[in-house]
Amino acid sequence: MLVHILLLALIAQVKTTSICDRKLCVCWVKNVQNEDYQGENVQCSYADADILQSNYELPDIVNSLDLSSNKIEKVQSSALLDSTTLIELLLHDNAITTIEINSFQLPELKRLDLSGNLLDHIHREVFRDLTKLEYLNLANNRFTTFTKMNFHHLSNLNDVILDNNNIGPSLKGTNLFDRSGSGLTNKIKSLSISGINLNTVPDNFFVDAYDISTLIISNNNISDVFEIPFTLKHLDLSDNPIRDISGEDFTDLIALQELNLDNLLIKEVPDYIFEHLPSLRKLTLERNNNLVNFSKLAFGRDVLDDPAEFKLERLSLKGSRLTRLDEALAVPLGELTELDLQGNPWKCDCNFVWVKTLQLSDQSTQHLRCDKPTPLFNAKVFDLHEKYFTCEIRHRGFEIAIVVICATLGIVAMWVFLCLPTRKTGCGFLKNMYGPSTAYSVLPMAASFHNDVER
Ligand SMILES: *[C@@H]1O[C@H](CO)[C@@H](O)[C@H](O)[C@H]1NC(C)=O
Numbered sequence: 001m002l003v004h005i006l007l008l009a010l011i012a013q014v015k016t017t018s019i020c021d022r023k024l025c026v027c028w029v030k031n032v033q034n035e036d037y038q039g040e041n042v043q044c045s046y047a048d049a050d051i052l053q054s055n056y057e058l059p060d061i062v063n064s065l066d067l068s069s070n071k072i073e074k075v076q077s078s079a080l081l082d083s084t085t086l087i088e089l090l091l092h093d094n095a096i097t098t099i100e101i102n103s104f105q106l107p108e109l110k111r112l113d114l115s116g117n118l119l120d121h122i123h124r125e126v127f128r129d130l131t132k133l134e135y136l137n138l139a140n141n142r143f144t145t146f147t148k149m150n151f152h153h154l155s156n157l158n159d160v161i162l163d164n165n166n167i168g169p170s171l172k173g174t175n176l177f178d179r180s181g182s183g184l185t186n187k188i189k190s191l192s193i194s195g196i197n198l199n200t201v202p203d204n205f206f207v208d209a210y211d212i213s214t215l216i217i218s219n220n221n222i223s224d225v226f227e228i229p230f231t232l233k234h235l236d237l238s239d240n241p242i243r244d245i246s247g248e249d250f251t252d253l254i255a256l257q258e259l260n261l262d263n264l265l266i267k268e269v270p271d272y273i274f275e276h277l278p279s280l281r282k283l284t285l286e287r288n289n290n291l292v293n294f295s296k297l298a299f300g301r302d303v304l305d306d307p308a309e310f311k312l313e314r315l316s317l318k319g320s321r322l323t324r325l326d327e328a329l330a331v332p333l334g335e336l337t338e339l340d341l342q343g344n345p346w347k348c349d350c351n352f353v354w355v356k357t358l359q360l361s362d363q364s365t366q367h368l369r370c371d372k373p374t375p376l377f378n379a380k381v382f383d384l385h386e387k388y389f390t391c392e393i394r395h396r397g398f399e400i401a402i403v404v405i406c407a408t409l410g411i412v413a414m415w416v417f418l419c420l421p422t423r424k425t426g427c428g429f430l431k432n433m434y435g436p437s438t439a440y441s442v443l444p445m446a447a448s449f450h451n452d453v454e455r
């Protein structure tokens with residue numbers, strides 16, 4: 001009898017082995033203030049591909065479960081995916097091709113990361129019970145059409161990452177926010193669609209996204225700036241073949257705080273382009289390989305005299321093709337807490353020396369170097385004494401003037417030497433030389449006048 005009971009207890013124990021007893025898993029209580037996260041964190045990365053099929057159980061109160069990098073191919077119902085306390089589930093970097101309906105018994109789940117898998121569809125019932133889900137990451141999967149993602153009914157979803165799925169072509173015909181079924185809800189606050197092969201953003205694309213504040217649409221094939229939702233606080237347009245940007249593209253974006261314009265095909269930053277962005281705090285224009293002109297009026301005229309008007313805090317122009325920057329910008333740029341001008345082919349002449357008055361951190365002066373003039377090539381701007389920042393053109397002009405004066409004096413001296421009356425033989429030589437030519441008839445006449453006087 002006793003043996004029986006012991007055996008039963010043993011079986012029961014085996015059945016309810018906690019995941020925390022596994023050697024490959026780590027459980028700990030994160031010490032965070034946030035009350036939402038007062039539970040255990042379970043980390044089971046690099047454990048095994050069959051971890052969902054085993055009988056492990058979660059601790060009673062668990063907040064975060066990390067099952068990433070386990071080579072899991074199929075998500076199925078499992079004791080590990082049955083919890084009323086789990087808030088975050090990480091399944092990224094597995095080899096998931098299928099998620100079975102009813103796999104997720106996680107009514108409190110807010111964050112789900114399925115990035116880096118092999119998913120090309122998700123059945124519409126899969127997320128049925130995840131009514132509290134706020135964050136969903138499906139980046140780096142194999143989706144080719146948005147309609148196979150099926151998460152419209154996730155009514156609390158506000159942060160979605162769909163990067164590097166080839167869904168751009170399918171977006172021509174479907175609106176991302178189409179309420180008829182598969183689209184995103186209009187509660188979306190943050191959307192990342194980087195690297196999805198999007199060629200154009202259709203008109204009214206964001207018309208139903210009333211509350212969107214972050215849009216990352218970098219690394220696509222967009223050549224024209226589209227109608228930007230005015231609610232945006234953070235916009236990333238980097239790595240697109242955009243040739244021109246104009247003030248009209250960025251008017252009325254009164255909430256925009258951060259704008260990222262790296263690696264575009266723009267040649268210039270024109271007048272007034274950033275003038276109507278009252279909330280802008282961070283602007284990056286890095287790696288713009290065609291950018292040669294940065295207008296002194298890019299931020300408008302007022303900021304040139306009144307630094308109080310200039311609200312930007314961080315600006316990076318790193319790795320572009322700028323050779324000069326107007327000294328008029330000294331006042332606003334002097335206000336920045338962070339400025340990076342490195343990696344541009346600066347022309348270190350008298351028009352650039354003002355840059356040395358800027359207060360820049362050591363990290364942002366290391367690669368702030370001269371390209372021209374040739375003798376200063378690769379010199380660090382902040383190590384170079386001001387006296388070297390000279391203006392070649394003025395210098396050359398002076399040299400040319402000296403040469404011209406000397407030459408003139410020389411000619412006059414020669415004329416005096418050769419043509420004074422006492423030296424008529426010399427002038428006779430001139431006469432012989434120019435005599436036969438009708439074009440120079442004046443000279444022989446003058447010469448013959450001399451001869452007449454002689455007679
Ligand atoms: C990118 O867009 C241009 C037109 O804007 C088009 O000609 C080209 O084929 C597109 N490239 C790809 C890879 O879709």
Ligand SMILES: *[C@@H]1O[C@H](CO)[C@@H](O)[C@H](O)[C@H]1NC(C)=O
Pocket residue numbers: 267268292293
């Ligand atoms: C850059 O500005 C200069 C004068 O300010 C102008 O002559 C030149 O055409 C501009 N280049 C580009 C590419 O806009």
